[in-house]
Amino acid sequence: MAEPKKRYGMAIDLERCLGCWTCAVVCKAENNVPMGLWWNRVLTRGGDGMDMPSGTYPDLEMSYLPLSCQHCEDAPCAKVCPTGATHIRNDGVVLIDYDKCIGCRYCMAACPYGVRVFNWAQPQRIPDFDYGYAAARPKGVVEKCTFCVQRLDQGLDPACVVSCPAQARIFGDLNDPESTVSKAIRERGGQRLKEEKGTKPKVFYLSQRRRQSL
Amino acid sequence: MTGKVVYRLWLGLLIALMALGFSAWIYQLVHGLTVTGLNNVVSWGLYITAFMYFVGLSAGGLIVVAGAQLAGLHQFRQLSRLAVILSAASITVAASFVLPDLGHPERAYRILISGQLYSPLVWDVVVITTYLTIACIDLWLLSRPHESDRALTVMALVSLPVAVLVHSITAWVFGLLVSRPFWNTPLLAPLFISSALVSGLALLIVVATVLNRLRLIRVDGEILRSLAKLAAVFISIDLFFLFAEVLTAVASNVPDHKDQTMLLLNGKFAKYFWPEVILGGVVPFFVMAIPRTRNNGTLVSIAAVLALGGIALKRLNILAASITLPLIQFPPGQTGGREVAPGATFWFRTGDYFPTWVEWSIAAGIVALGAFLVTMGVRYLVERPAPEVSTLPAGQPAGGR
Numbered sequence: 159m160a161e162p163k164k165r166y167g168m169a170i171d172l173e174r175c176l177g178c179w180t181c182a183v184v185c186k187a188e189n190n191v192p193m194g195l196w197w198n199r200v201l202t203r204g205g206d207g208m209d210m211p212s213g214t215y216p217d218l219e220m221s222y223l224p225l226s227c228q229h230c231e232d233a234p235c236a237k238v239c240p241t242g243a244t245h246i247r248n249d250g251v252v253l254i255d256y257d258k259c260i261g262c263r264y265c266m267a268a269c270p271y272g273v274r275v276f277n278w279a280q281p282q283r284i285p286d287f288d289y290g291y292a293a294a295r296p297k298g299v300v301e302k303c304t305f306c307v308q309r310l311d312q313g314l315d316p317a318c319v320v321s322c323p324a325q326a327r328i329f330g331d332l333n334d335p336e337s338t339v340s341k342a343i344r345e346r347g348g349q350r351l352k353e354e355k356g357t358k359p360k361v362f363y364l365s366q367r368r369r370q371s372l
Numbered sequence: 373m374t375g376k377v378v379y380r381l382w383l384g385l386l387i388a389l390m391a392l393g394f395s396a397w398i399y400q401l402v403h404g405l406t407v408t409g410l411n412n413v414v415s416w417g418l419y420i421t422a423f424m425y426f427v428g429l430s431a432g433g434l435i436v437v438a439g440a441q442l443a444g445l446h447q448f449r450q451l452s453r454l455a456v457i458l459s460a461a462s463i464t465v466a467a468s469f470v471l472p473d474l475g476h477p478e479r480a481y482r483i484l485i486s487g488q489l490y491s492p493l494v495w496d497v498v499v500i501t502t503y504l505t506i507a508c509i510d511l512w513l514l515s516r517p518h519e520s521d522r523a524l525t526v527m528a529l530v531s532l533p534v535a536v537l538v539h540s541i542t543a544w545v546f547g548l549l550v551s552r553p554f555w556n557t558p559l560l561a562p563l564f565i566s567s568a569l570v571s572g573l574a575l576l577i578v579v580a581t582v583l584n585r586l587r588l589i590r591v592d593g594e595i596l597r598s599l600a601k602l603a604a605v606f607i608s609i610d611l612f613f614l615f616a617e618v619l620t621a622v623a624s625n626v627p628d629h630k631d632q633t634m635l636l637l638n639g640k641f642a643k644y645f646w647p648e649v650i651l652g653g654v655v656p657f658f659v660m661a662i663p664r665t666r667n668n669g670t671l672v673s674i675a676a677v678l679a680l681g682g683i684a685l686k687r688l689n690i691l692a693a694s695i696t697l698p699l700i701q702f703p704p705g706q707t708g709g710r711e712v713a714p715g716a717t718f719w720f721r722t723g724d725y726f727p728t729w730v731e732w733s734i735a736a737g738i739v740a741l742g743a744f745l746v747t748m749g750v751r752y753l754v755e756r757p758a759p760e761v762s763t764l765p766a767g768q769p770a771g772g773r
Contacts, residue, residue: 195707201705202704207704208703208704223700225700234551237490238490238548240482240483240491240494241479241482241486242486242488258482258486259479261474262475264491264545267552268549269551270550270699270700272412272698275706275707276405276709277404278406278410279404279405279406279710280404282711297404299476351700352700
């Protein structure tokens, strides 16, 4: 009997996120992301700069929004890709075939989340530092988060999930109603970014249960 | 200077510009698109703006030829070859502008062999190729010793829907993206058609006037006046569409859509938007609509040049309004994607872009290629007017007829 089809997804607990950027830095190392590009960023929701709250003391508010590819079910990037380089794998992971990418950057215009980055020059990595398990990309192609596909294929969770010191990320099979991620999304009312765009992301955000005052 | 010297200087200039553009492209291929001003936020710039603009410029030819053929306006025949040459050259220029925008132009053939049919870019490649083919067939039909009225009518019936599609699909390349509120409006395709008609006709008026003054072709003033009248109609439609779009965005107050529109009305791009509307729209409209000014060939040409500039700014504004304002702008933002000077930030919450000398050089080279094609077309495919019965005696002004 064939194994039931998997549909990978992630939940990010905004109540637990510290804004420490560990996931972002680990992502760079794991995925061989060149200098000047990030697949995963931790944005600050609050004031005008990183780690800056909004409001005036003592009524301040601030939270973090970790942002990377949302692996949309109805992915606008995959729809517009003229060569099919960007495609949605059977398990729902949105991937780029770097050999097919012509570098037109139509996907970057199409992505509502702004998570795609382009290799404008020959990618540069910190000299003599052999890092990463994902194959290096050439110049002239677009790249982005792959849910650490090289780890998924070994049965491991993405690097950002296992490295999060606050354990704010939960990864798993959205098709399995009993998986930790499905339960968390159900119980905590997981929300998706720019839901109104109809892209159906597979990254869910679990909102804060209590108002945080600083 | 004799005509021959001027002609050679002109060809020399075009060839020099093409060489410059080609060398700049080689330089860009070696170093990557990092030599452009583009970045991860503003990922499309001068090349794509020019692509949009030149697709629009191609409208004039087929409209004059196909429209006139179907309406039975045979007096336009004297302009038909020039018009089709301009169309073919413009669409070639437009297609050429896509190539330097690609990170891997050597893989572009993949669009043809394994194009992904959901992608509006693939539709655009198909329709632009079709359009160019139609223009070439038209040119062949028009260049035969005996024009076949029947064949021209058939071609007109085929080419009009293709002409409508070429501008609509180019609009849909942008307009079907949910990520870009300012583009994502059903009005974008009609707006692209009206802008294309304005710029296409304006180009035809300018080139026809110049060639007429150089005595390289013969155009009746009456024909130019009818073209100007038609352009005035299209300018008013174009301005109306723009007004409808801006009013809807501002009055509906949908956050992202309004923000991007306000960027044009009183933001960063207001300095391009208002010249587009006033100098490139309202002014040429009145010059071409009022009979007294329309009868003045020089004024009409100036108005046509203004309209050409207005539509160029319009393309720029359409691209810029949407692409510089991402939907998610929380700090620190997106990375620019290239090395920066120490101390400078490479994080951008909104877009910042200006074309570099590489982009300008490549653009100049491609435009020169278009001008070269038009020059060759006019030289070899357009009939020279018969010399005047008796050439004017030296010293007598030529405009006295």
